[in-house]
Amino acid sequence: TTKIITISNQKGGVGKTTTAVNLAHSLTLENKQVLLIDLDPQGQCATKLGMDGQMGAYYFLTTQPASPSEVTFVRQWIRETGRDDLKLIPGNSMTSSAQMILSVQEQPISYIRNLLKTFTRDRFEYIIFDTSPSVGGLQERAIWAADLVIVPTATEFASLDSLSKTISTIQTLRDKKNWHGGLLGILPTFYDNTRESRDSLVDLQGTFQDKVLSPIHRATVLRECWSEGKTIFEYAADSRSAEEYQLLADLVLKY
């Protein structure tokens, strides 16, 4: 069966896309079939993989899999990424129009989960959603669609302040909207040797205990690999960053 993973945090710039793409690639290196879907209108999953943004996410979100011809239409937007076993549905700015449409149509919380019927024949072992830094309909439906949610958060005060709001969104979905998935964990990112970073990690562990995953250190290679359109495993396979993201993949494989 397919496991659905959503990467979410309303705070901006905390490493959501970096985590989505590197986790997706790491799982394929363990011979898993993975589909990455970019629900952020910035369309940066494509950029990070050296590809162009496209309206794949728009059509995924606005086409109900009601008949074989609609399923075929959406599946045409699945793109090869040049990495074995890793496919992408790219997004672009049109994703924000799709988001408006869902809001105005007042689609149910299960809307995105139901769209995944399009891929039952594809035998993906993991489907990973990258999301935008925002609140609102699309975020909640993408979390509700997930079996597991990963919340990257930078180890700094500003991000910890926003984290509690993201976590309470997740809790409300469990308590009020009958969501059956769960929080895989909070992934500390940009971890460095400053007092602020160390104090933030201690704070996180105090509040969320075993839900705090092992941190991703701040590393220039994680910034540089974007300009090359490469994942960390292609740009710096022997780096600590590659190891840290592989550790995350190993954890996901245990669920």
Add this chain to the structure above:
Amino acid sequence: TTKIITISNQKGGVGKTTTAVNLAHSLTLENKQVLLIDLDPQGQCATKLGMDGQMGAYYFLTTQPASPSEVTFVRQWIRETGRDDLKLIPGNSMTSSAQMILSVQEQPISYIRNLLKTFTRDRFEYIIFDTSPSVGGLQERAIWAADLVIVPTATEFASLDSLSKTISTIQTLRDKKNWHGGLLGILPTFYDNTRESRDSLVDLQGTFQDKVLSPIHRATVLRECWSEGKTIFEYAADSRSAEEYQLLADLVLKY
């Protein structure tokens, strides 16, 4: 007359709130009356000033200044910040509900600009909008309301990729929606001595020439001051960061 400034960039974590709050404070240190309005559902302008998020932005966005009693009602949400001449309309997660309401009501592009009539008696010399990392109705209306837009961008490839989308949103507003304001400039942030940062700045200056403002260096004090609820001028008045934000304020004062 009052100058309206909007801080905008759909990319997350590039220093929008840091810029909005430090610029606002710097202008008051030059004896200007400033109102800061937080249109981001994260409500972090309040956090950065050591205050709590509140529904001020929700009521500002959903109350038309049609009669004196409505004007009085909205003005009640103007909060003292403890800094002379700096007032805040705080936001919280309810701002995203207001955003939904504006979209469903299909309010005109001039909607936010018209709401500013509420403050004509207050004699603010500057009104500054902080915005969320997203695209869509609220962003565009907040830009359209502005006389001047500042676009902070981190000096890294991922942010430069998203910048072109934010800039094209601004250009479309000029060309198609008859906006009379202008881009004050692109503010490079997180500038450090890495190859990536230096190359990014060179790229920026190549593309946007004199619209690239003098950079804000990466500095730990800019992260640390959040946990104290202080602006850079209170936390580290003699720092390079305080000087760099003062330079930005001096530029704004020239317009």
